[in-house]
Amino acid sequence: MTTFQKVKLGDVCSQITDGKHGDCINNDNSGYYFISSKDVFNGSIHYENARQIIEADFLDTHRRTKLEIGDILITNSGTIGRMALIKNNTRVEKTTFQKSVAIIKPKQNVNNTYLFYKLLSLYKQLVNLGGGSAQHNLLLGDLRNFIIQIPDLPTQTRIASVLSAYDDLIENNEKRIKALEEMAQLLYAEWFVKFKFPFRLRLEQAGHEKVKMVDSHTEYGMIPEGWEVVKIDNLLKIVKRKIKLQTSEYKISGQFPIIDQGRDFIAGLRIIGN
Incomplete structure (x- = not known):
C-alpha cells in the first residue's frame, strides 16, 4: 500500500524564489525574454507577446534564477496560481522573468512532473493562500510553507507517466484541430474571397x-451573380449580457465557459450557482 508523506513545499525544493524586482531595457529583437504573469498559462510559457530585453539585463536577472528544464513557474501576483512546467525548448536558456512569477526547483528525489500536477490539483488552496482571490499576492514564505502530500519517488514517476500521456494526447489532438482550422480558413478564402x-x-x-x-x-x-453584399448587423441579433463578471470570478473548472473578447475567447469557467 502506497503511503503519502506530508511535507512543506520548501523542503522538497532546492529553490523557491521570484523574478526580478525592477524593470529591464527593452530590445524587441534580442532573443532574450522577460516573462510576466500574463505569459504563463495552460501549463507552459507563451512567447507570442512576451517582452524581449537587452542581454546585459537578462544576464543580471538570469544569474539568480537560472530557468532550466524541469523547473515549475507559478504566477504569484496579478492572476495567481497559473503554472508552467518547463520542457525542452530552445528559448529556455534565454528566458527570465519578473517578480510576478515565482520559480520552483524540485530536488532530485522529487519527480518534477508529479509535483507540477500535484500543485495544479491544489490550485484553489494556492489561491486561498494568496488571499482568497485570483487577484491577490502569493507570498514566497507562504509558498515555501505550503503543505503537500507526496508518495515515494517510484510512485511519483508512475503517476506522472500516466498524467503526461494524457496531456500529450490532448496536445496532439489540439495540434490536429489547429491544422484542420487552418485548412478550413484556406478553403474559406479560396471559395468566398477568391x-x-x-x-x-x-x-x-x-x-x-x-x-x-x-x-x-x-x-x-x-462577386458571383446572385450574391449580395450586406452589413453583418442585418444578419445577427446581439444579446446583451445580464450579469457582469469580474476576472477574479473566473475559474479553471466549472460547468459554463466564459467568453471574453479581450482574451483567447474562452477566458475561464463558471460554477453553477455562482
Whole structure:
C-alpha cells in the first residue's frame, strides 16, 4: 500500500524564489525574454507577446534564477496560481522573468512532473493562500510553507507517466484541430474571397469557371451573380449580457465557459450557482 508523506513545499525544493524586482531595457529583437504573469498559462510559457530585453539585463536577472528544464513557474501576483512546467525548448536558456512569477526547483528525489500536477490539483488552496482571490499576492514564505502530500519517488514517476500521456494526447489532438482550422480558413478564402468554389454535381451547382461575375458596387468589387453584399448587423441579433463578471470570478473548472473578447475567447469557467 502506497503511503503519502506530508511535507512543506520548501523542503522538497532546492529553490523557491521570484523574478526580478525592477524593470529591464527593452530590445524587441534580442532573443532574450522577460516573462510576466500574463505569459504563463495552460501549463507552459507563451512567447507570442512576451517582452524581449537587452542581454546585459537578462544576464543580471538570469544569474539568480537560472530557468532550466524541469523547473515549475507559478504566477504569484496579478492572476495567481497559473503554472508552467518547463520542457525542452530552445528559448529556455534565454528566458527570465519578473517578480510576478515565482520559480520552483524540485530536488532530485522529487519527480518534477508529479509535483507540477500535484500543485495544479491544489490550485484553489494556492489561491486561498494568496488571499482568497485570483487577484491577490502569493507570498514566497507562504509558498515555501505550503503543505503537500507526496508518495515515494517510484510512485511519483508512475503517476506522472500516466498524467503526461494524457496531456500529450490532448496536445496532439489540439495540434490536429489547429491544422484542420487552418485548412478550413484556406478553403474559406479560396471559395468566398477568391470565389474559386468547385462544381457540385449532386446539387447541380456550377463551379466558379461557369459563374457570371457582376459588379457589387462596393469595395468588394466583382462577386458571383446572385450574391449580395450586406452589413453583418442585418444578419445577427446581439444579446446583451445580464450579469457582469469580474476576472477574479473566473475559474479553471466549472460547468459554463466564459467568453471574453479581450482574451483567447474562452477566458475561464463558471460554477453553477455562482
